[in-house]
Amino acid sequence: MPKTKTQPHAPRPTRPSVRGVPYEVVTSRQRRLHVPHRSRHVPASDWVDFPGRVPATWHDFAREKGFRVHARLRDRFHVALECTACGGLTAHKAYTLRTAQPRCGACAEADLSDAARAAGLIFLRRDTVHRHYGLYRAGCGHVVRRQREFVERVAAKRTDVRCERCLRAREQVEAARQGWTRLSRDPKGNPGYRVYQHSCGHVQRVARVNMSWGQVKCAACGGAWNARNSFIYLLRIEVPQMGLHVLKLGFSKTPVKRHRHQLGLPRSARVELVRVLPMATGHDACAQESAAHATLRRHHLDVVVPPEVYAGVLNVKSEIYEAWGFDLIMGLLDQIEADKRPA
Ligand SMILES: [Zn+2]
Ligand SMILES: [Zn+2]
Ligand SMILES: [Zn+2]
Structure with missing residues (x-):
C-alpha cells in the first residue's frame, strides 16, 4: 500500500471544508463538472478531455484523498476527480491533487442544500456574480438572495428570513388602508422612507413608519389620518x-x-x-x-x-x-x- 508522499515544501493538506468554497457547474459535458470559482473565466468549451496517460502517482494521490481520477482535462495541468463519497466530478489542477486536499464541488453544493434545509429554505443556486450569496426559496414561496452566514443564523434560530417581497406586499396593504399606493423606494436612499401616491393623485415621500400607523397627511388635498x-x-x-x-x-x-x-x-x-x-x-x-x-x-x-x-x-x-x-x-x-x- 503506497504511503502518503509528502513533499518538503508542499502546503499541508487541509481538512475538506466546504465553507465558502464556491464552485461553478459546467453542464456542457456528459456529466456535471464542478469547477472552482477561480477558474470561472475559462469558457465551458475548454473543459474537454485531454489526451494522454494518467500518471500512476495521480491515481495513488486520488485514492488517498477520497477520489478516483476520472479523466485528464483541458490541458496537461488539469484533472477531473470523481468523489468516492458522492460520485460528483470536480476539476482540479494536478498540482492541487499532489500537494493538498482537493475538495469536492458536489459535496459543497449538497452541504449548502443541507444548511438551507435546516433553515427551512430550499437552496436553488449560487449567485453567479457575488459568489458568497446564494438564491433560496423561502417558506412564503419567494426567492431570496442571502449569504451563507445569514442562512446559518436562520438555521440557528437567531433570526428570520425577512423576505423583501413579502415586506413590499405588507407595505402596499398598509398604504392602501390609508388611501395611498406604495410606488417605490426612496429616491434619496433613506431606508425608512417610501414614495406613495394619494388617492387624489398626489405623489409624496413618507416615512414608512408613519404610513403604517396611518399618520400621514396629503400635502395636496390635506387628507389626514383618522386618530x-x-x-x-x-x-x-x-x-x-x-x-x-x-x-x-x-x-x-x-x-x-x-x-x-x-x-x-x-x-x-x-x-x-x-x-x-x-x-x-x-x-x-x-x-x-x-x-x-x-x-x-x-x-x-x-x-x-x-x-x-x-x-x-x-x-x-x-x-x-x-x-x-x-x-x-x-x-x-x-x-x-x-x-x-x-x-
Ligand atoms: Zn462529493
Ligand atoms: Zn416572501
Ligand atoms: Zn391627496
Whole structure:
C-alpha cells in the first residue's frame, strides 16, 4: 500500500471544508463538472478531455484523498476527480491533487442544500456574480438572495428570513388602508422612507413608519389620518453586542413613536416596525393582542423569551418572543386581520 508522499515544501493538506468554497457547474459535458470559482473565466468549451496517460502517482494521490481520477482535462495541468463519497466530478489542477486536499464541488453544493434545509429554505443556486450569496426559496414561496452566514443564523434560530417581497406586499396593504399606493423606494436612499401616491393623485415621500400607523397627511388635498384607531404591532429588536434578536408583539392606543426610548434600549439597538394592525376599538385591540399572547404561551412556549434574557435591556416584563417565531406570530396577526373583516 503506497504511503502518503509528502513533499518538503508542499502546503499541508487541509481538512475538506466546504465553507465558502464556491464552485461553478459546467453542464456542457456528459456529466456535471464542478469547477472552482477561480477558474470561472475559462469558457465551458475548454473543459474537454485531454489526451494522454494518467500518471500512476495521480491515481495513488486520488485514492488517498477520497477520489478516483476520472479523466485528464483541458490541458496537461488539469484533472477531473470523481468523489468516492458522492460520485460528483470536480476539476482540479494536478498540482492541487499532489500537494493538498482537493475538495469536492458536489459535496459543497449538497452541504449548502443541507444548511438551507435546516433553515427551512430550499437552496436553488449560487449567485453567479457575488459568489458568497446564494438564491433560496423561502417558506412564503419567494426567492431570496442571502449569504451563507445569514442562512446559518436562520438555521440557528437567531433570526428570520425577512423576505423583501413579502415586506413590499405588507407595505402596499398598509398604504392602501390609508388611501395611498406604495410606488417605490426612496429616491434619496433613506431606508425608512417610501414614495406613495394619494388617492387624489398626489405623489409624496413618507416615512414608512408613519404610513403604517396611518399618520400621514396629503400635502395636496390635506387628507389626514383618522386618530381613533388602536393598534396591534410587531417590532423586531436587535442589540448586536448582546446577541439579542427578539420580537415584541404589543398593543397601543396611539402610534408608538419612540419605541427605542420607551423600551429603554441602548443607542446601538436596531428596532424595526414589522407590522401594524389598526383595530376599530382599543378594547378590541387589547383583547385580540391578549389572546395572541395566551396562544403563544399555551401552545408555543419555546418561542417565549424568558424575562431574565432581556432584563436590564428592555423595559418590559413580557411580550418578547424569539426571532425564529416570526412566521408563527405573523400567522396569528394574519388571523386577527382576517377575523376583523366583515363576514
Ligand atoms: Zn462529493
Ligand atoms: Zn416572501
Ligand atoms: Zn391627496
